[in-house]
Amino acid sequence: MRGEVPPPFAVRRFLPLPTFSYAPEDLHTGAPGERDFGPHVDQTNYSVIVDEKVVVKWLTPPVPLPHPTPEIFGHLVEAGFNDTAPPYAALTRVVDGREELLALVTGYLPEARDGWEWCVDQAEAGTTGFAAELGRLAADLHLALSTLPGAPRTMTSAATRAKAALGEAMELTGGADGHWLAARAGVLGAELAALDVPVTSPLIRIHGDLHVGQILQWREGYAVIDFDGNPTVADAEPYQPAARDVAQLTTSLEHVAQVAIRRREVPPARAAAWAAQARAALLAAYRARLAAKDRADLLDERLIRPFEVEQECRELIYAARHLPRWRYAPMGVLRTWYPEENSS
Template sequence: MNWDSISRRLISLGEKPLTARDRGLSAALLRLLGGEVPPPFAVRRFLPLPTLSYAPEDLHTGAPGERDFGPHVDQTNYSVVVAEKVVVKWLTPPVPLPHPTPEIFGHLVEAGFNDTAPPYAALTRTVDGGEELLALVTGYLPEARDGWEWCVDQAEAGRTDFARELGRLTADLHLALATWPAPQAVTRDGGTGGPMARAGAALREALDATDGEDGAWLATRAPALLRELSPLAEPITSPLIRIHGDLHVGQILQWRDGYAVIDFDGNPTVTDAEPYQPAARDVAQLTTSLEHVAQVAIRRRDVPPAKAASWAAEARAAVLAAYSARLAAKDRADLLDVRLIRPFEVEQECRELIYAARHLPRWRYAPMGVLRTWYPEENIS
């Protein structure tokens, strides 16, 4: 394929998303990314692409082998693995720029953060006077599994050794992102109306969206939840940094050589989220996701609830200890205000309930299981 044939397919992406029938397009694109890209397309390069090898079965195509991740992988976009070395993530549909991922890729490379899939390039095009992101090109991580698989295994086995590495990785990510200067216009709202207004609105929506026995139970805990949110009414004094924005265990891959954080697209369920927020928000989403892992282990692996709750508490404590120790070792303990973790955790559980009501009703068991663990019958006053 040359640029003429590739460009015709790329121009049609908005109306006709990429599928398995487009075999060869991703590999052909990679061959051409090393040279000049004709308009209306453009490429932003971050790291040099690796050399792509050819398997015997690919000789007739003239391109390295391609495969997708298969139907078992639940993903919004369409990703193609080329030569077991590179992943081309096609945005379906293309999204308008600015988009957070290319910006974050460039900064992480500059900051020397390596605990992610190597970012190679972003392909864009000009259309109707604006720019769209068509594809992101990153390294392939062999034997990778996301946290909804490997971390559930850990919960079932009662192991928490991994948590120290997650805390270190998260701290290093925040240390890298903290070197990104915030624009002058950034506010300390963290979203429309300030942190307390935003969290309070999430609580009210969660109460309205949760029906039946769960809704009745949640209503009895509403005063306690509101009290947990109260620190957000105080001025936020910790630094505002560019956060990941959707940091849960599903975004952390366990692969052949360790752990890697991925997916810097931001939180798809919170449209008004300010990208510059306290680090505690990312930390809180990560710790609540460990609680969700425990609920998954209870439901899918028959782990006793008391054992799962104990595992989640131990893993959470280990993540926070390692995270704090890493910040302290780098003289940046100021990045984390521990007072904000619990209110952000409560807000996150409200948002999980909202997400379940809007998009995935069967998920409601997880945030409800966490909240029932946090607020047992004897602790509702």
């Protein structure tokens, strides 16, 4: 990874790799040089930890280039964004004249836990101090990504995409949940209609799959990971309003509350209050950070709620197509937002 790479392979380097030095006496310590994360970690791809220093994520299967991550890694290094696992390299190869991405090499963050663990702990405890730090992190990420060139002047109609997601969610969601959605089709459609307004905030390269599961809590703070985009949304536009990422992050707090209700027996009213407080603190910190950097224009507040509603529709689609047991989370959120008396 440091020297010459034999064809058809190639390495794109972003930061210098850490030092791996072994003396003869180190060879028989019994400590593994490589290990995986174990079956308890849900991964789309396959990751290996090497010497407790780096993580090699093998894409399974390899993905044809262009791929968003190498470009974003290079730009985040150039922009000085450090709240992520250090990006070291991308391994590619050429097959039949076309280059494909084989693996990504990043730093290993000691004692890291993803948000479906640490954030559920926070919900159970009723503490929201973390939320301001997440808002600051998300703002800094968007400030860095906003300087990545190539943004288009316009985007495909956000309202058209959102209404299609609502229709698909209603089609795929059966039983009592389906009847509940059908009774609130007008309310949900009215929320999404707010996307019919022209987008006035800049279009930036967004993370695309920004939820608490992508934010690690580790020994030295928080880090956002996984810039591969949303695997469940086909042909998602890479340049969108920052509010898209913000809405996915805030709805993931609502999902954490639902997980806490289901798995930790947190009373629903207390979980809902926690989610509302955490959401408010995250948004306040996000706005403050943008304002401090004179970039308040990056966030169009009008888009957050309709994007949140669309995100819940996408969660229902994901549950129907890939993970049926997940349906309880978006349905729990929607039932919290739209109580029984608000069905007209």
